[in-house]
Amino acid sequence: MTVPPVSKQKLRLIYYSKELGSPNNSLCDWINRKTISSSRLNFGLKINKHHDHRHRKVLVMSQKQIDPNWAWRPYAPSTDQPWNLQRVTHLYRRLGFGTDWETLNAGLSITPDQLVNDLVFASPESESFQIEMKAMSRAMVATGNPHGLASAWLYRMINTTNQLQEKTTLFWHGHFATGAQKVQDAFMMQQQNELLRKHALGDFNEMVQGISKDPAMLLYLDSATNRKTHPNENYARELMELFCLGEGNYTEQDIRELAKCFTGWEVRSRRFRFNKYQFDTGAKSFLGTTGELTGEQAVSHVLSQPTAPIFIAQKLVRFFVMDEPQPSAELVAPLAQQLREDNFNVAKTLKVILGSNLFFSDLAIGMKVRSPVELVTTLLRSLNGTSSMDLLTAGLHDLGHSIFFPPSVKGWDGGRTWINSSTLLGRANLVYRVLRNEKTQFGGGTLTEYASKQELSSLTDVADRLIQQLFAVPISNDIRDEIVSSSTEQFSQREEQLRSLIHTFTSLPQFQLS
Structure with a gap:
């Protein structure tokens, strides 16, 4: 007997009575309220949970009350803010894609600072794994x-030993969004991915210099046809607006002048080539400087602007700490x-961000919506799982998170935009397909075998483990018991009970939060 895909009726039946209240409420509204509720923040402000616009206003107000020096000071465990399993799992969810039970407990046995340091400055992936990935990519x-x-x-996200490098590569993939649907070349897209991975945790200056000459980017933003007689302004605009400075920190004249610096940058035989005959050698005036600048010098000048580090810091905080509101320049x-x-x-x-007071506070824990990629990778990594990567790729496409195919040069909006009535059901049904796929294994075997290896003798034991390992927000005992009871009543075989249990837990609105 198979576990059926989740339906709206099932979601309403199980969750509204226990957690959401009136059936007139929306699951999506519940998630929205959770992501912007600051009732857990202890900043002395209360929110009327029935008025979304007031939530946003109060969060902005509460953010202004945060002392930046406190926010980025190293987290020190206390009675009120203990170093516990919740915070260890929070770190692994945000820094990477979750991890198994043994690794979580090992992390709990050392100090927060030591664990953060070990994960940020992790050893490179093994040579054998890198060889495997190169062969797979080829x-x-x-x-x-x-x-x-x-x-x-x-596959790499689920199996890498250097999670932060891969999570940050995913971040830069959205930051320097480049669509394969226009590039139409798998080799160039893979080369860009390797470029982002190489510089993911290194020098942002070098990354921007590299991405500016990246063949996939040159084709995507039409910079490969930038000629001195007909400058193309696309890359110059996005370099300042989306990649380095943000809106309002440049003028249209700056764009026109900066574009001249990139004339003659071409793609030949899938490689970058500088065509000196198409380069504008005249003086350019932009962002307060004038000179016969090359493209490389122009990139350096853009990054020398005082708004550049603020813009990048804001993007990092939004990705790793909290979806909204946009972190202020002061913070x-x-x-x-x-x-x-x-x-x-x-x-x-x-290292500062991931080891900070703010990161380990209630302002961050459970205050992000999982992206579809995080949804499936966290489930599999946490339970030592493997599955069909083609199945995952197709499912992520249906959920609007098709990596290598961002919707625009702005990348994915993320946050609450991941959730609507269609995608919420789609997420649950993707997990269903993963659980039913013949290639899916947990710990190298069935769920029953995995639970036995983990010494989880009852469904309640499994449920408690799932709650501890996968959820950023609390699950009441009533909901847990109802899900356990439902799985027991519907199925007699242990394997089907476990599938039903995991499927239903991952269909909860709470599971969508990280």
């Missing part, structure tokens, strides 16, 4: 299908200063 490139690259990357000022002083070293700044 095979996917040979097919000419960029969707195959997504399967290889998902990220210490991070921006460190970025500038460390020559835009990403790893050093992330």
